Amino acid sequence: MHIPDGILPLSVTGSGYAATTLTTWYSIRKIRQKEDPRQDIPKASLLTAAFFIASWIHIPVPPTSVHLVLNGLLGALLGYYAFPAILIGLFFQAIMFGHGGLTTLGVNAMIMGLPALIAHHIFRLRKWRNSDGQKKTGAFGFLSGVVATGISVAMFVIILLTNLPAEINIVSERTAVYALAIAHIPVIFIEGTITALVTVFIRKVRPGILDGV
Amino acid sequence: MNLGIDEYTDLDSPFHRWDPRYKIVGLITLVFAFSFIRDLRMLLAVAVATITIYGISRLPAGYIAKRFRYPSFFLLAIVLSLPFLSGEHVLMSLGPIALRQEGLLATILIATRFSCILIVGMILLGTTPLLTNIKAVRTIGLPDIMADMALLAFRYLQEIGRDLRNMQTSMRLRGFRDRRFSPRGLKTLAWLSGSLLIYSYERSESIYKAMVLRGYGQAPPRQSEFQANKKDALILVAIILAAAGFIIGDLMLGHSTSTLLQ
Numbered sequence: 001m002h003i004p005d006g007i008l009p010l011s012v013t014g015s016g017y018a019a020t021t022l023t024t025w026y027s028i029r030k031i032r033q034k035e036d037p038r039q040d041i042p043k044a045s046l047l048t049a050a051f052f053i054a055s056w057i058h059i060p061v062p063p064t065s066v067h068l069v070l071n072g073l074l075g076a077l078l079g080y081y082a083f084p085a086i087l088i089g090l091f092f093q094a095i096m097f098g099h100g101g102l103t104t105l106g107v108n109a110m111i112m113g114l115p116a117l118i119a120h121h122i123f124r125l126r127k128w129r130n131s132d133g134q135k136k137t138g139a140f141g142f143l144s145g146v147v148a149t150g151i152s153v154a155m156f157v158i159i160l161l162t163n164l165p166a167e168i169n170i171v172s173e174r175t176a177v178y179a180l181a182i183a184h185i186p187v188i189f190i191e192g193t194i195t196a197l198v199t200v201f202i203r204k205v206r207p208g209i210l211d212g213v
Numbered sequence: 214m215n216l217g218i219d220e221y222t223d224l225d226s227p228f229h230r231w232d233p234r235y236k237i238v239g240l241i242t243l244v245f246a247f248s249f250i251r252d253l254r255m256l257l258a259v260a261v262a263t264i265t266i267y268g269i270s271r272l273p274a275g276y277i278a279k280r281f282r283y284p285s286f287f288l289l290a291i292v293l294s295l296p297f298l299s300g301e302h303v304l305m306s307l308g309p310i311a312l313r314q315e316g317l318l319a320t321i322l323i324a325t326r327f328s329c330i331l332i333v334g335m336i337l338l339g340t341t342p343l344l345t346n347i348k349a350v351r352t353i354g355l356p357d358i359m360a361d362m363a364l365l366a367f368r369y370l371q372e373i374g375r376d377l378r379n380m381q382t383s384m385r386l387r388g389f390r391d392r393r394f395s396p397r398g399l400k401t402l403a404w405l406s407g408s409l410l411i412y413s414y415e416r417s418e419s420i421y422k423a424m425v426l427r428g429y430g431q432a433p434p435r436q437s438e439f440q441a442n443k444k445d446a447l448i449l450v451a452i453i454l455a456a457a458g459f460i461i462g463d464l465m466l467g468h469s470t471s472t473l474l475q
Contacts, residue, residue, distance in 0.1 A: 004287055005334070006327025010249040028356050038430045041358060042421040043414060045365035046373070050413035052366070053373045054406045060394045068406070077410070081362075088363045092370070095338050096218055098283045101327075102241070102334045103248045164299065164319065176298075190399070197403030198410070206411045 001069065001156045002093070002108050005101030008163050016106030023083055023113060030080040044081035047074075052089045059190055066187050071112045072148030073195045075119030076141060077202075077209060082116040083109070107159060115151040119144035123199075137203050137210070138196040145195025146188055153184045219342045226271040228340040231448055232441040233349035239452035240337040244330045246456035252466040253318070256325050259459060263329040270336045280335055281328075288324055295320045343367060352439060365420075373413055380405055 008016075031037050051074050058065040075082045087109045093099040100108045126132055126140035157180045202209050222229070228236065250256055267277070300315025338346065344364065351360040384405065391398055421429075 004327055005244070005330035006248070006323050006325075008248065010245060013245065013248055024356075024359070028358055031358060037358065038361075039421065041361050042365060042417040042424065045362045046369055046413040046417040046420070047410060048362060049366040049369045049373050050410050052370065053377050054409050056377070057402055057406060058391070059399065059402060060391055062394060070406075073406075084359050084362055085366075088359065088366055091363070092367070095334070095343070098280050098331065101330060102337075103244050103330055164295070193399060194403045194406065197400055198407040201404055201407035202411060205407070206414065209411065209414050 001111065001152055002090070002100035003104045003111070003156070003160060004098075005103050007160070008104060008107060012159070012163055013103045013107060016104065016108075016110055018106070020087065020106040020109045020113070023110070023117075024087060027080045027083040027117070040081065044078055044085060047078060048081075048085040048088055051085065052092060055089075059194075061186055061190070066190065068194060069112070069149055069152065069187070069191055070194075071116040071152060072119040072145035072191060073141075073198055075116030075148060076123035076144045076195065076199060078116075079120050080117070082120060083113040086113040086116055111152050111155045111159070114155075115148035118151065119148040122147055134200055134203060138200045141199035142192040142196035144192075146192035149184075149188045149191040153181070153188065157181065218338060221272050221276060221339050222342045224271050224340070226269060226340065227448070228266075228270040228336055231340075232439055232445040233341045233345055234353050234439055235441055235445045235449040236337060236341065237346065237349055237353065239449045240333055242453055242456045244333050246459045247326055247330050247333070249460050250326060250463050251322065252463050253321065255459060255463045255466055256322065258462065259329050260325055262455065262459075263332050267332050267336060270340055272336065272339050276339060277332055277335055280331060288327065291323055292320055295323070349439060369413070369416075373409065376412060377405075377409055380408060 031040075034040065051070055055068050055070055058067050071082075071086060074085060078085055087105070090100055090105055090108050090112065094101055094105060123140050123144045126136045157177055161176060199210065231239075247259055250259055296312055296316040297310060298313075298316060299319060300313030300317075302314040303311045304314050304317065305312040341349070344367065347355075347360060347363050347367070351357070384401070389398075389401060391402065
């Protein structure tokens with residue numbers, strides 16, 4: 001779900017950077033409202049690195065395998081640090097492996113980062129009515145993963161298909177949208193399940209992490 | 214895990230000697246100008262300029278070939294689909310498969326722009342160590358929180374990568390095989406991710422204590438380690454003029470993919 005360089009016109013890549021700058025500014029403003037924002041930087045940084053590495057874990061989905069996106073989990077655990085974390089992770093992925101690109105970094109950050117912030121707010125709802133049981137953590141973890149990945153897939157497909165340089169005929173476009181959406185349905189549910197399982201696991205082993213950084 | 218990103222940063226070329234702050238501004242402007250190009254004649258000029266500056270950077274051809282490995286799958290998908298799905302003017306047909314002019318032109322446009330942007334990006338990153346680039350971006354406006362996060366995350370990437378490899382080896386030694394999809398396998402892989410996150414979180418607590426002992430957050434801001442001279446500024450002006458030239462040239466030629474064939 002990374003849009004590479006060369007596909008999108010300057011107006012879209014420029015708008016992507018503008019939207020990313022605005023969202024990063026808002027996230028950092030929220031982070032600075034904490035009592036000691038520097039205290040959480042090492043935690044957020046190491047979790048950023050761990051998410052980057054964890055995205056290499058491949059889940060077998062015959063006849064192929066998929067790698068994890070984890071933006072829902074990232075939003076759930078990192079809160080407002082999730083957006084800068086995703087921006088940094090995407091930058092590393094672009095320069096180290098050629099996933100995504102430098103001109104599309106802003107657009108890709110919005111595709112992955114905005115749903116992560118939404119996931120953060122969904123996951124916080126588990127504390128509604130002051131109860132935070134294991135089932136509730138799992139359910140809201142699942143919802144965070146599914147919603148975040150689902151929105152990312154939708155944004156990716158819409159941006160890609162509406163910005164290809166040549167006109168694709170309507171039938172081909174509809175087929176491509178359906179094919180991409182159907183291909184991603186298992187990924188969306190796997191992401192939701194993994195997010196639920198990981199949040200429940202963390203709740204058992206190190207519940208403090210779920211309070212956010 | 215060998216990231217191999219700083220492999221050729223100790224070579225000597227005008228790009229290696231260029232002040233990193235100016236280099237970031239200049240080359241990022243250039244790649245954005247590349248993404249504006251739609252005229253095929255201008256695209257040829259962009260390709261020639263890219264090859265020329267790659268030659269000047271003295272980076273080996275193998276360096277760029279390595280970086281093309283993953284994106285080439287995407288390019289292949291574009292080349293195999295777009296010329297046959299997109300457009301109305303059929304150039305050639307074989308049974309139900311038709312090669313279309315608009316799709317073919319779009320494929321050439323995407324593939325050339327993509328390759329040129331990737332190559333210029335590699336010049337930017339291949340001629341200055343990554344940590345120096347992050348420090349340079351901080352001096353031109355990257356918020357401290359993001360710069361600190363990027364520096365720390367990069368510092369621990371290799372170690373956490375090693376942790377993951379060790380955990381996966383332990384799982385295999387205990388008989389775990391991840392070739393088939395199963396709910397149990399999914400649970401095990403989720404625990405693997407969770408363990409990696411918990412281990413990294415716990416490590417960050419001792420890192421923070423060590424950072425505080427070394428004065429993190431207390432020291433006055435350091436003076437910039439970068440010093441630019443007139444030559445750095447002149448190269449920047451030349452690159453920005455070239456970027457503007459590509460955009461103006463493209464606008465004058467019509468800013469359209471199909472201009473050449475009309």
